[in-house]
Amino acid sequence: MDWHLIIDFNVFAFDNLINTDRSYFHGIKHAGDTLSHSGMRMNRSFYTIMAAQFFSSLADNALLIAAIALLAEMSSPDWMTPLLKLFFVLCYVLLAAFVGAFADSLPKGKVMFITNMIKIFGCMMMFFEVHPLIAYATVGFGAAAYSPAKYGILTELLPTEKLVAANGWIEGLTVSSIILGTVLGGALVNPHVVSVILKFHIPVLNWNLNTPTHAALTVIAVLYIIATIFNLKIPDTGVRYAHQQHRPSKLIAGFANCCAIMWKDKLGQISLAVTTLFWGAGATLQFIVLEWAEKSLGMPLDKAAILQGVVAFGVAIGAVAAARMVPLKKSLTVMPIGIVMGVVVMGMTAVHSAWVAYPLLVVIGALSGYFVVPMNALLQHRGHVLMSAGHSIAVQNFNENLSVLTMLMLYTFMIKIDLDINIVISMFGLFVAGIMFFIMRKHAANQLEHDSLALIGEIKH
Numbered sequence: 001m002d003w004h005l006i007i008d009f010n011v012f013a014f015d016n017l018i019n020t021d022r023s024y025f026h027g028i029k030h031a032g033d034t035l036s037h038s039g040m041r042m043n044r045s046f047y048t049i050m051a052a053q054f055f056s057s058l059a060d061n062a063l064l065i066a067a068i069a070l071l072a073e074m075s076s077p078d079w080m081t082p083l084l085k086l087f088f089v090l091c092y093v094l095l096a097a098f099v100g101a102f103a104d105s106l107p108k109g110k111v112m113f114i115t116n117m118i119k120i121f122g123c124m125m126m127f128f129e130v131h132p133l134i135a136y137a138t139v140g141f142g143a144a145a146y147s148p149a150k151y152g153i154l155t156e157l158l159p160t161e162k163l164v165a166a167n168g169w170i171e172g173l174t175v176s177s178i179i180l181g182t183v184l185g186g187a188l189v190n191p192h193v194v195s196v197i198l199k200f201h202i203p204v205l206n207w208n209l210n211t212p213t214h215a216a217l218t219v220i221a222v223l224y225i226i227a228t229i230f231n232l233k234i235p236d237t238g239v240r241y242a243h244q245q246h247r248p249s250k251l252i253a254g255f256a257n258c259c260a261i262m263w264k265d266k267l268g269q270i271s272l273a274v275t276t277l278f279w280g281a282g283a284t285l286q287f288i289v290l291e292w293a294e295k296s297l298g299m300p301l302d303k304a305a306i307l308q309g310v311v312a313f314g315v316a317i318g319a320v321a322a323a324r325m326v327p328l329k330k331s332l333t334v335m336p337i338g339i340v341m342g343v344v345v346m347g348m349t350a351v352h353s354a355w356v357a358y359p360l361l362v363v364i365g366a367l368s369g370y371f372v373v374p375m376n377a378l379l380q381h382r383g384h385v386l387m388s389a390g391h392s393i394a395v396q397n398f399n400e401n402l403s404v405l406t407m408l409m410l411y412t413f414m415i416k417i418d419l420d421i422n423i424v425i426s427m428f429g430l431f432v433a434g435i436m437f438f439i440m441r442k443h444a445a446n447q448l449e450h451d452s453l454a455l456i457g458e459i460k461h
Contacts, residue, residue, distance in 0.1 A: 049109075050173050052230035053150055056116055057177035058184070059223035063123055063139060064088075065185025065305050066216045067132040068290075072301070073213065079416040080133070082287045086408045087133050088140035089283065092147070092401035097255035098248075099145045100394030109234030111149035116231050118142030120224045126217050144401075148393040153234075169323065178312040186305030188216035258387050258395050265386060266452035270443045271379035272399055274335065277439070278372045280403030281432050284411050285311070285345070288425060289361070295421045297354055310358055314365020321366070322373040328381060329456050331374035335440050341367040342433030349422040381456070 067084050102111065122138030187193045191212070262268040286308055293304035326334060344364055351357050383392020414424050446452050 048230055048233045048235075049150075049153060050169070052112060052116075052227050052234060054173055054177045055223050055227035055230065056112075056119065056146065057174050058181045059119070059123070059220050059227065060139065060143060061178050061181025062185035062188065062220050062223065063136065063217075065182060065301070066188060066213065066220060067126070067136050069189040069216075069301060070126065070132045070213055074132075078291075079412050081290075082284075082408050082412045082415070083133055084136050085283055085287065086405060086412070087137035088143070089401040089404040089408075091137060091140035091144040092397045093405060095141070095144045096394050096398030096401075097252045099397070100148050100255065100258075100391035101251055102145055102148075104148075104391065107234075107236040108149040108153040109231060109236065112146055112234060113228060113231035115142045115146035115149070116224060116228045118145070120221065120228070123217060123221050123224060127214060144397065147397050148391075176312075176316055179309040179316070182305045182308040182312065184219075185216075186302040188219060190302045255391070255394065255398075258391050259398065261386050262383065262392070262395050265382055266446045266450065267378060267456065268382040268386065270332065270439060270446070270452075271375045271382065272396065273439045273442070274338065274375040274436070275372060275379055275396065276399045276403045277338070277432065277435050278368065278375075279400040280407040281428070282368065283404040284407045284428065285364075287408070287411060288421070288428060291415070291421050292348060292425065293357075296348075296352055297357060299354070307357065307361060310361045311365040311368075314362035314367075315369035316365075317362070318366035318369025318371075319373045320369075322370045326370075326374045328374070328377055331378040331456075332443065334371040334374050335436065335443070337367050337371035338436035339433045339440075341371070342429045342431070342436065344429075345432065346426050346429035348425050378456070 064084060068081055071080055071084070106114075119139045119142035122135050122140075122142060125135035125138060126132060189212070262272055289307050289311060290301070290304045293299040293307050294301075297304075299307070322334070341364060344360070344367060347360060348357075351360060379396055380392065383396065386392070387395075411424070414427075443452075
């Protein structure tokens with residue numbers, strides 16, 4: 001199966017999605033008039049949003065590989081590599097109290113444009129030999145503010161029962177960008193590809209194409225610029241929220257209250273716990289795969305990056321399957337898949353051949369995508385019911401990226417003490433399976449107190 005089929009399938013599914021049941025739109029303040037235009041206009045609007053996200057994510061992932069290559073050129077220690085992602089997601093945690101209010105203070109398209117410009121600035125910093133950790137952290141700053149707008153616009157435009165399908169579509173497309181981004185990043189640090197790029201003479205950018213790294217960064221910068229152009233084309237949904245606070249103390253207090261609301265909600269706490277675990281584990285697995293490919297499969301960075309794309313390809317398959325097969329009402333039934341995924345990950349320790357590694361990583365990715373998409377949709381639904389779109393996504397990002405920070409720090413420590421990669425993988429798989437089992441027990445206990453499933457489909461408070 002080719003990655004283009006994933007996109008084509010999702011486009012077909014989303015065509016059906018956005019041409020069905022529009023009654024929900026009239027219940028959103030000011031949105032009815034904006035969204036009552038022809039189906040063709042709706043299609044173009046959604047395709048524009050997805051295109052903007054695709055190219056921005058494509059550049060983010062390619063830039064990560066380029067930044068890893070930069071660290072290698074600087075002869076940085078191995079433990080510094082996962083710090084790239086750690087610095088990136090640190091912005092999500094530190095800015096969580098503020099980005100939700102920012103996303104809700106302006107039309108989402110404008111927010112995506114502004115924050116994508118910040119990403120471009122972070123990419124350009126690497127041209128001027130700013131340390132990759134600082135430059136990639138700047139990109140993380142833009143991404144942290146970008147995310148609430150990217151996901152929040154879904155809850156502004158779609159009915160509750162369509163959120164699983166919409167998440168399947170956006171996750172499928174985002175994962176496609178991860179596949180291409182990691183492969184592209186690997187290609188851009190490949191000496192043969194770089195030699196071809198360096199042969200091009202672009203008058204405006206010629207001064208940048210002096211080194212292989214500058215050549216790679218130039219291509220990535222172009223991707224960010226394309227994303228910015230699409231950002232400018234995103235229409236205003238017409239949804240407006242109450243006046244947003246600007247005082248830091250008020251924003252932090254309000255954000256803390258939003259976190260408390262989500263964790264106290266019986267459905268919110270379960271879906272948030274699952275997605276928090278998934279994104280922390282996913283970010284860590286990204287670096288585990290790179291280290292495993294080098295130590296167990298003997299692959300250089302440009303080849304190992306392809307394995308990251310293989311995992312992402314599997315996630316896309318699982319996301320599409322979930323979008324088609326799992327309605328929001330049944331979203332919690334996918335939790336046992338998380339335990340299975342943790343067990344399958346441990347199978348990596350017995351693999352020493354690339355031909356076995358590829359299908360195994362596809363299976364791991366597919367299991368991940370199948371169980372996270374419904375849980376992500378459920379979390380967005382509860383967040384939209386309990387608070388505004390931007391604030392709910394900010395709460396989600398804070399918790400998920402706090403998990404990423406914690407797990408990456410633990411992984412960095414294990415690499416620093418030179419723990420065998422197979423031991424790291426085994427501990428990782430057991431941890432994921434064990435936490436998922438605990439979350440399932442917690443949900444069962446909640447159900448004994450009250451049927452929380454009845455809350456699915458509840459209208460906004």
